[in-house]
Amino acid sequence: MLLLKNLTSHQKYSVLPRVKMAGWIGFLFILLIVSACKPSKDQDAIKNEISETEKAFERMVCEQGLAEAFFFFADENAVIKRGSDSLIFGKEAIRHYYTTDFPEKSVAFWTPDFIEVSGDGNMGWSMENIPG
Numbered sequence: 001m002l003l004l005k006n007l008t009s010h011q012k013y014s015v016l017p018r019v020k021m022a023g024w025i026g027f028l029f030i031l032l033i034v035s036a037c038k039p040s041k042d043q044d045a046i047k048n049e050i051s052e053t054e055k056a057f058e059r060m061v062c063e064q065g066l067a068e069a070f071f072f073f074a075d076e077n078a079v080i081k082r083g084s085d086s087l088i089f090g091k092e093a094i095r096h097y098y099t100t101d102f103p104e105k106s107v108a109f110w111t112p113d114f115i116e117v118s119g120d121g122n123m124g125w126s127m128e129n130i131p132g
Contacts, residue, residue, distance in 0.1 A: 046117045050124045054112055061108035067098035069108075 053073070060069040074080075074091040081087055088097050112126035 043117050043121065046121055046124055047115045050115050050117070050126055051112065054110060054126060058108045058110045061106055065098075065104055066102050066106040066108070067095045070098050071095040 057069055057073050060072060064072075070080075071091050071094065074094050076091055077089075078091055078094060079087055079089050080094055080097075082097065088094050110128065113129045115124065115126045117124040
């Protein structure tokens with residue numbers, strides 16, 4: 001054990017506890033970083049939220065029409081692919097697309113067969129098995 005002499009009080013003290021304290025602080029810092037990297041969101045809760053959103057979209061299509069449902073649920077920066085590989089950018093354009101060649105009263109029946117969530121919980125998606 002390394003012993004040093006304090007010149008003002010003439011008491012001996014050890015440097016070793018300070019080294020141990022620095023090691024513990026480093027360990028706790030690393031532990032904090034590692035725990036922050038783990039998914040903090042409950043995957044099952046997110047999957048349930050996606051499923052509930054899908055059902056809400058289905059209800060809104062039946063009650064207010066396809067254009068309004070897509071407009072309500074789409075992000076401002078949404079992009080959808082329709083027709084012959086055409087891309088439609090933005091929720092206003094999506095609303096316009098669904099008001100032109102679609103019946104005003106539409107009915108949707110949609111139950112996803114598969115819902116997945118990214119490891120960090122920031123992205124989720126659903127799919128339906130389409131025959132054929």
